[in-house]
Amino acid sequence: MEDTNLNEMKDLVLNYVTKEYIDDDDIRITYDTPLISSGYVDSFSMVSLLVFLENKFKIKIPPSKATPEAFDSVNSIVALVNQYLSK
């Protein structure tokens, strides 16, 4: 995934979150929309989001880093993923 540019990564995560966690068609989330603190993604569902990221980007995110704060927006998620992509 090293060639994937930042916006493609963001769109990938954004589309996944929209498809899996947003039931209301009228809700449009952006890169900055709070996901956890808004209640769109709960702490249990966060686990499936983590598995998605690890599968898609072939990385391993330590449990200590998979915090509600780190998962609270597409931007923060991609920033977290990038830390492990570059390792």
Added chain:
Amino acid sequence: MASEYDHPSYEELTGNFSWSIAEKELEYNPGDIINIGWYCSDRICMKGKADKIALFYEGFGGIEKKYTFNDIRLAGNTIGTFLRKLGITDGDRVCLFMDRIPELYLSFLGILKTGAIVQPLFSAFGEESLFIRLENAGTRAIMTQKKHLSKVRKIRSKLPLLEFVIIVDAMKPGDLDKGEILFSLDQADPVDKFDIFPSVAETPSVLHYTSGTTGQPKGVKHVHYSIISQYLTTKWVLDIRDDDIYWCTADPGWVTGTSYGIIGPWSLGATQCVLDTGFTAQAWYKFIEKHRITVWYSAPTTIRSLMKAGDEAVREFDLSSLRHLASVGEPLNSEAVIWSERVFGKPFHDTFWQTETGSIMITNFPGMKIKPGSMGKPFPGIKGTVLDPVTYAPISEPGRAGLIAFRPGWPAMMRTYWQNEEKYREKFVNGWYLSGDRSTIDNEGYFWFIGRDDDVINTGGHLVSPFEVESALLEHPAIAESAVTSRPDEINMEVVKAFITLKPGFTPGPDLELDIMNFIRRKLSPLAMPQAVEFMDMLPKTRSGKIMRRLLHAREWGEEIGDISTLEND
């Protein structure tokens, strides 16, 4: 020794207890009309607290609302009037399927005022979980939000008894399907006078659903008289006083959110706060600081999540308003009690009770010596013990494990399982109610939790039936067989783990694992979603073909596997 609490000591109360204490304080005489909706709003107004704040609400995006006791009285009347005009009448089941928005709390009162039965369901439930519970209850109306409507629509055609789908927030009338109705509390004319249904002690009030090891979820039927227990336990155990600002973090989709998130505090005329956003430590601490919360009733999962966020997060906020802390849902580990004493200057008081018991049964009673990690002692008036699992005789020997059991007779005890009297009767042996949990009792009478006596998974304080998850897994196109058990989890105590075998043509892999997780999350709920899926060539079975779930459980927990002489594929 002078106590910092308003009530006498645990020993004094235990020695001289009668539920008539609560009846007198609520001015209830046996045989009187008793309606929870009236007790939680009209009566408080009559006591001169009409202008006191009943509810501070804060939602996502900075939305704030506040309601006085007169406001909630009027709202209950208005909702009751609306429902009655539809034809809703006493005994009908009306489901609340909403996030923690004000309409959830206010509709709870409104439904009870009509004499109908409230059926609160967790709004994160998927369509299958929702369907099973609505079908079992024969629900006549559901009140929900636009964001959850798609789940209701998917199952509507299979629910012939569901006449009304009421949407309580903004939606274009043209987008409604047949039988769907818009109701906006903000736009409705407030109703000052409402003919409240004259319910009596045994009139059904609330129907909560809970999971067992086998079979479908069971509807736990409560009655209006439950308020007697809920009032007194809120007053004594949660120690709520007139000037307190109270926060119960539980969702009213579960029993804590109704017994202690609505009935208990409002029957006392207490001000309570509701935060309807997702969890982050900063957001929660900020909420406590902002509203100067004094009494906080939360759950071990949350407390452990706060511990994980670190002490530094606590120090960023002024939490000095906190006076009394309590916890419920699963055993509170001693580390969490000690941590809370260190960072908040006071311990969390663990409480133990269940959907079936309706009110707190065992507790670290305020003023009593706390033993960190212990459940505490039975509430005054509750006779609790542990029973020998074979003879069902009470165990007198301190430290010996047994089944937690209670003598029936407290006001909030369930009256039956909905349409399942047989299962209800199975909960009683030799005159004891069997909780399904195991513990020891030490030489000072303190209970120490061990675990469930069955395969039910307690994850984050919520019960998940392995049977329900296994059945749902079998509907996934790739899965041939399934077994579900728990595995240890640092935050949620335990989480769901699935073991599966695949049908020919399917290959194990991380993408299939994620697909299975999401399949269950959407179908049942995020709580029921396996947090790990293990692909196996075959599941361990007895020679008669029964899957040996206990063997998988023992492996996950590092326990002795025990007798495997009946194992088929060893």
